[in-house]
Structures are given as structure tokens and as C-alpha cells.
Amino acid sequence: MPVVKLKPMGATDQIDDFERVRKIHRVLVMHYVEGLSQAEIAKRTGISHPTVNRLVKEGHDRGFVQITVKSPFQSLFELEQQLVEAGGLREAIVTPSVSEQEEVNLASAGKAAADFLLANLRDGDTLCVSGGQGVSAVVNALNPSRAYDVRVVPATGGVQGKHFIDVNHVAARLAAKLQGKAFQIHAPIFAASREERDVLMSLQSVREVLARAREARVALVGIGSVHSDKSTYFNLQTTGRLDLPDIVQSGAAGELVAHLIDRKGALCDYPLNERVVALTPAEFKAVPLSIGISAGERKAEPIASVLRGGFLDALATDEATAARVVGILKG
Structure with a gap:
């Protein structure tokens, strides 16, 4: 099963767009760490489902998500x-x-x-x-x-x-x-x-x-x-x-x-x-x-x-x- 590691935010990201990066980070944690679906995140946060999807994609594009595959073999x-x-x-x-x-x-x-x-x-x-x-x-x-x-x-x-x-x-x-x-x-x-x-x-x-x-x-x-x-x-x-x-x-x-x-x-x-x-x-x-x-x-x-x-x-x-x-x- 994939194990997802959230990459720490760099100083440049924080200065450049702190609020958006914080929102992306929150969505990524809810999705990958807490295991919520994008629909559940949208309902809990009041953000639309399409926006949640874009935030997840942007998190990937910015390199905030690192996926490591672990196998029993x-x-x-x-x-x-x-x-x-x-x-x-x-x-x-x-x-x-x-x-x-x-x-x-x-x-x-x-x-x-x-x-x-x-x-x-x-x-x-x-x-x-x-x-x-x-x-x-x-x-x-x-x-x-x-x-x-x-x-x-x-x-x-x-x-x-x-x-x-x-x-x-x-x-x-x-x-x-x-x-x-x-x-x-x-x-x-x-x-x-x-x-x-x-x-x-x-x-x-x-x-x-x-x-x-x-x-x-x-x-x-x-x-x-x-x-x-x-x-x-x-x-x-x-x-x-x-x-x-x-x-x-x-x-x-x-x-x-x-x-x-x-x-x-x-x-x-x-x-x-x-x-x-x-x-x-x-x-x-x-x-x-x-x-x-x-x-x-x-x-x-x-x-x-x-x-x-x-x-x-x-x-x-x-x-x-x-x-x-x-x-x-x-x-």
C-alpha cells in the first residue's frame, strides 16, 4: 500500500503564497493522512469539490507529496x-x-x-x-x-x-x-x-x-x-x-x-x-x-x-x- 509523506513547506512558498500553501497543505493532510475522500473534504471544509481536486493536483505539482511503495515482499x-x-x-x-x-x-x-x-x-x-x-x-x-x-x-x-x-x-x-x-x-x-x-x-x-x-x-x-x-x-x-x-x-x-x-x-x-x-x-x-x-x-x-x-x-x-x-x- 502506498505510504504518502508530506514534503515540508519551504520558506519561498510561505512568503509567496502563504494562505494558498496552507490550504493545500490542510487538504493534503486530510486526504492522505486522515484518509478522507475529496467529497468528504469538500463537505467538511466548505470548499467545492472541484476546488479540492485542484488543490490536491497543485500539491502534487509543487512537490508537496512524496509516495513510497511498500510491499510485504x-x-x-x-x-x-x-x-x-x-x-x-x-x-x-x-x-x-x-x-x-x-x-x-x-x-x-x-x-x-x-x-x-x-x-x-x-x-x-x-x-x-x-x-x-x-x-x-x-x-x-x-x-x-x-x-x-x-x-x-x-x-x-x-x-x-x-x-x-x-x-x-x-x-x-x-x-x-x-x-x-x-x-x-x-x-x-x-x-x-x-x-x-x-x-x-x-x-x-x-x-x-x-x-x-x-x-x-x-x-x-x-x-x-x-x-x-x-x-x-x-x-x-x-x-x-x-x-x-x-x-x-x-x-x-x-x-x-x-x-x-x-x-x-x-x-x-x-x-x-x-x-x-x-x-x-x-x-x-x-x-x-x-x-x-x-x-x-x-x-x-x-x-x-x-x-x-x-x-x-x-x-x-x-x-x-x-x-x-x-x-x-x-x-
Whole structure:
């Protein structure tokens, strides 16, 4: 609700037209402070209604009224601005942390990200996506009011046997909701070796899908944590075993399009990074509008790392996570 502050009268006003300024001031106080309507002021003061209206307008013109808008979500808006400034973002979307459960807050952030996506999506766009729980939360919340003539393409290889985080599954669901066209990638997210990765990337079907992803105008990705064996990253590898101490030793702080990045946002020297079938972080960074979605205490450091690398244009997260990220970036 607007809060109105009456600007003190200056000496010039008092000397120039004291009686009129006093009358304006009286009307403004009755209208904005006491909450009376202009008709009620006219009846109480004996001044005609049109005159009351002119006095109120003149008070505005003279700068006697200053309006400050206060919102119950003012702290969120301020946090968004801090996140924009500290993280080099174009847009930050911060939702209230309504629960101690990460999934609940992620769902709330996903709804906000879905609204932001629809506001920025245009017919004819190509949208590239990663898999994961964050992007799935956006898809779950998506409720478009019309069909979009768009193409949805994977930015990474797929994950066999884990459809809830598989990029092909996510891309298909997203395209279905938008009534657009989905493309599928027929390659795993990690190859068995660097040589196999090169072979997979050279296959026409894989090459064409990733070429479309590079030409996307919009990207929607999750941001992964890597310091807990509960992290989605550990579900991406279907063969072999990921060793958490080795990942920590590499300096990894987070995961973006299946690549491990350090706290400065640079690629880690980690063997699995050479076997990723996906856009590189540099290629992802070239997408005109990149939207990140992530929430939860363990995601704060990964988010900060991604922002330091300059990979995102927009970020959707919850309040508690955003506050931690700002603290890390400023700290």
C-alpha cells in the first residue's frame, strides 16, 4: 500500500503564497493522512469539490507529496537486486523459502522460472535444456495459455534408466506442454573414454541435435552440487564409479551441463570432463538468454561458482539460497 509523506513547506512558498500553501497543505493532510475522500473534504471544509481536486493536483505539482511503495515482499525484491549486482545477472527471481524441505522450495522457484520463461519465449525460438530435478520443476509448473511454435532440444546426452532426470524425457514433456516440437539425443551423457566421446559427437544424429542446441535463443538448465553423494551428478554416470574425494580434490564446486566447474567458474581438471557428450560451458554461455534454476542450501556454492563464470543471464531460486549466494559472492 502506498505510504504518502508530506514534503515540508519551504520558506519561498510561505512568503509567496502563504494562505494558498496552507490550504493545500490542510487538504493534503486530510486526504492522505486522515484518509478522507475529496467529497468528504469538500463537505467538511466548505470548499467545492472541484476546488479540492485542484488543490490536491497543485500539491502534487509543487512537490508537496512524496509516495513510497511498500510491499510485504520488499525484502525479496531487494535480495533480487543484490543478486543481480553481485552475480552479474540480467534478472533474478527469488521466491519465499516456505519450507525446510528443498523440494518444496524448488517447486516454488520452478513456478517463478516457468512464468519468466513464458514471458520471454517467442514463436520460432529454439530452446535447449538440461535434465535434472530443477528443470523438471519448471516443466511441472508450466501452464501456458497458448501454443508456442518452438523447438526443444537437449543440451546434453541422456541417462538410461533414470527418466526423471533424463534430458530426453524432460525435453519431450516441455515440448508437449508448449505444443512445440521435441528433439531427442541418442547418446549417453558420459562416454566410456575420450575417444568414444569423439566418435559419439561425430555421429550425424548427435551432431545435428547439439548444433541445434548451439543455435538456441533460450537455454534452461539446472545447477548441480557435487559434494554430496546424494547429488544428481552421481546418477548421471551409469558405468563405473565416481569417487567423491577425487571430485573434491579436483577443486570442483558445482556442475553445469554435466561439466564440473571450480569456485571461479572455470572447468576443473577432472577426467570425466573430457568424456561429456554435451555443449561445452563456453558454448552454453553463448546462448542469448540462459536461465538457471536451483534451490537448497547445498546449491549455494555451485550457484555462486556458475555466476562467477558468467554463465547465466537469469536465475530462479528461493530466498534462503539467494541470501547465501549473495554472502558467498560478497565474501
